[in-house]
Amino acid sequence: MIPSAFGYVRASSLANAIDLLRQDPEGTRLVAGGHTLIPTLKLRLASPALLVDIRGIADMRGISIDDKAIRIGALTTHAELLASQQLNDVFPIFRQTATRIADPQVRNRGTIGGSIANADPAADWPAVVIALNAELEIVGPTGSRRVPAKDFFVDIFTTVLEPAEVLAAIHLRRPTLGARFIYRKIRHPASGYAVVGVAVGLRMEDGLVAEMSIGVTGAASHAFSGDAATRFLMAKPLSHESIEEAAKLVSEATECLSDRYASAEYRASLVRTETKRALLSLAA
Amino acid sequence: MSEVEKRHVVTLEINGVRRNAEVEPRKLLVHLIREDFGLTGTHVGCDTSQCGACTVELDGQAIKSCTVLAVMADGASITTIEGVSPVASRLDAVQTAFHEHHALQCGFCTPGMVMSVRQLLRDHPDANEDDIRHGIAGNICRCTGYHNIVRAVESLVAKD
Numbered sequence A: 001m002i003p004s005a006f007g008y009v010r011a012s013s014l015a016n017a018i019d020l021l022r023q024d025p026e027g028t029r030l031v032a033g034g035h036t037l038i039p040t041l042k043l044r045l046a047s048p049a050l051l052v053d054i055r056g057i058a059d060m061r062g063i064s065i066d067d068k069a070i071r072i073g074a075l076t077t078h079a080e081l082l083a084s085q086q087l088n089d090v091f092p093i094f095r096q097t098a099t100r101i102a103d104p105q106v107r108n109r110g111t112i113g114g115s116i117a118n119a120d121p122a123a124d125w126p127a128v129v130i131a132l133n134a135e136l137e138i139v140g141p142t143g144s145r146r147v148p149a150k151d152f153f154v155d156i157f158t159t160v161l162e163p164a165e166v167l168a169a170i171h172l173r174r175p176t177l178g179a180r181f182i183y184r185k186i187r188h189p190a191s192g193y194a195v196v197g198v199a200v201g202l203r204m205e206d207g208l209v210a211e212m213s214i215g216v217t218g219a220a221s222h223a224f225s226g227d228a229a230t231r232f233l234m235a236k237p238l239s240h241e242s243i244e245e246a247a248k249l250v251s252e253a254t255e256c257l258s259d260r261y262a263s264a265e266y267r268a269s270l271v272r273t274e275t276k277r278a279l280l281s282l283a284a
Numbered sequence B: 001m002s003e004v005e006k007r008h009v010v011t012l013e014i015n016g017v018r019r020n021a022e023v024e025p026r027k028l029l030v031h032l033i034r035e036d037f038g039l040t041g042t043h044v045g046c047d048t049s050q051c052g053a054c055t056v057e058l059d060g061q062a063i064k065s066c067t068v069l070a071v072m073a074d075g076a077s078i079t080t081i082e083g084v085s086p087v088a089s090r091l092d093a094v095q096t097a098f099h100e101h102h103a104l105q106c107g108f109c110t111p112g113m114v115m116s117v118r119q120l121l122r123d124h125p126d127a128n129e130d131d132i133r134h135g136i137a138g139n140i141c142r143c144t145g146y147h148n149i150v151r152a153v154e155s156l157v158a159k160d
Ligand SMILES: Cc1cc2nc3c(=O)[nH]c(=O)nc-3n(C[C@H](O)[C@H](O)[C@H](O)COP(=O)(O)OP(=O)(O)OC[C@H]3O[C@@H](n4cnc5c(N)ncnc54)[C@H](O)[C@@H]3O)c2cc1C
Pocket: A029, A030, A031, A032, A033, A034, A035, A036, A037, A038, A039, A074, A075, A100, A101, A102, A103, A106, A109, A110, A111, A112, A113, A114, A115, A116, A117, A118, A122, A123, A124, A125, A161, A165, A166, A167, A168, A191, A192, A193, A194, B048, B049, B050
């Protein structure tokens, strides 16, 4: 199908993109990879007056890694995250997740920033950036701010981004020695999106949980952090009982979505099972 | 003139030939390829970016041309199914393997499938069956059941 008519401009810089958004926040949409937006335009579920192409903004590109921190530009594609050896040497969860997103063609265009900003309740990266304790760099008319990933997602397709704000980058601290991360996904067989996705980070010290994080997607209206389970397991040894209890806490953390494919009860059960499996494999 | 009415000139290289076109921003790359350039080997099989029949190479990467605006491809170099064989009257290696292994029936998915297989073989020159099935995950075939497509690709891996 053919989208309804709109204007198109290439933003020359972040400031330029923000300025264009500010002039008409209602009618203007940013386009990055376009792999959520263009299908939406084709189905005429959206009809913005102006598209602002942000792909040329150099500050939002590339992966930079130093001894302490990692910065991933919002425009980095799923394929680039999959291919970056340097990034996957530190966080193999990027390749593990990216290979499970869509298909090669979509991965060549879709961006991590677009996925996070769009906040589809079934998108994969939101769970992963929560489990990595990422900070999201947001730039707007009044300057830039950083928001922890777990506070970024507010509701279905809704984030803390203000109308004229742009997600510029994802910031990560290098993991403590011994910390490991895993992403488990139950794929919807037709769409490929997550029916439920669970990302878990874990570091043990002297047989006790020293660091832990859980990000969940697919289950609820937005991705969330399994804080109650983390608090429960902290400084405890991992046993079948403690893992079982933590998994239950995650599955009870929020009201689950219900649709034709999966009931709320089924989703909660998947969250419990996948959290348990993730913890068991990290503990092994 | 308002931004909405403004037409944009795009310049791109398609199968080695430099071309210009004046387009509305809403024009999809696949429509530019089929309607303006008359290269109808690139197909449209869905409205949801799922079938892969429209797959072409943009700057060397397989992409779904139904999910890229023509204006976004300005300056790019594009290869379509018409451009894969160095000799237009002959099939290239992937096409030949498809022919030999009966990897198509109606042929509707084939151009997109061939473009994806080219990317797959670049990424995994020694692809196993898993890599192959994963590599063509963005292409739907309603006829073959995929087995013969996998065999065709396996034959290309085995040759090296
Ligand atoms: C067939 C298919 C299968 C898919 N399967 C999966 C899957 O399995 N898992 C998954 O997670 N995703 C999946 N996706 C979605 C894909 O990953 C998208 O590419 C991604 O979600 C959006 O990124 P984009 O760069 O394409 O964003 P765009 O489509 O360009 O933009 C999406 C929205 O985010 C806004 N936006 C984009 N970038 C920014 C920014 N930097 N700051 C602020 N706002 C911004 C845009 O204005 C727009 O509203 C699939 C898509 C398709 C077409």
